Amino acid sequence: MNIGEAAAAAGVSAKMIRHYEQIGLLPEAERSESGYRLYGDREVSVLRFVRQSRHLGFSVAQIAELIGLWSDSQRTSREVKAVAQRHLADLEEKRREIDQMMDGLSVLVNACHGDDQPHCAILEKLSLGSSAQHQPQHKPQLKKTLAKAEASGAGTSSHIDLMAWIRGVRVHHGTH
Structure with missing residues (x-):
């Protein structure tokens, strides 16, 4: 075929x-x-x-x-199970990480009034430890290649890698 x-x-x-x-x-x-x-x-x-x-x-x-x-006709089911168990343990760790991120983000979202005022508890918490005088004076303009890498899930941060993993699972469930 x-x-x-x-x-x-x-x-x-x-x-x-x-x-x-x-x-x-x-x-x-x-x-x-x-x-x-x-x-x-x-x-x-x-x-x-x-x-x-x-x-x-x-x-x-x-x-x-x-x-x-x-x-491999000489394999043992123990070997196969070990691969699956390692993967299951990795998934459980990722779920714990996702739960931690969701808990932290929920706290931030609940702290923000979401009104027409400029004060935002989310930005305040994210910038904790930074002085107001060091607040950025520009809006970032991501380079196209970096923006594409971020959109596709590439990156070096564990959080970015985790998000890439999440997108990968969704893509695989949806398209294959």
Whole structure:
């Protein structure tokens, strides 16, 4: 089958198939004489496996590990369970972090009157420890590449990484 047929059969996009090939989750497809990618039932099975793993939030590295275990007839279920347990522990930690962020943000939102006055308890709390004389005198103008990285979830802060993870889970639930 061609890439479109394989994508439909697996429930993923053709773009994702090319991406999975590029990063090594799926071996490069055989090609027809005219250069079109060709897929069989085995590749569709792997793509379904990847899709279902992504729905559970497994990382690409974890999915690669799981595919390796799936392909190894000498594996033990203990090895597979260990991968899933590590992922579950990571998710539980992320949930704790999200709960902490939500609790902190709720306090800020509840402290703000949200009226027509310039005083804002949210800004006051966020700038705690900064003097009013060091208040910024400009509105930031993000560089396009930085703004795109932020929008896609890239960044170095753990909070930004956490938000990228949240967006990733939503995207995977919604599009694959």
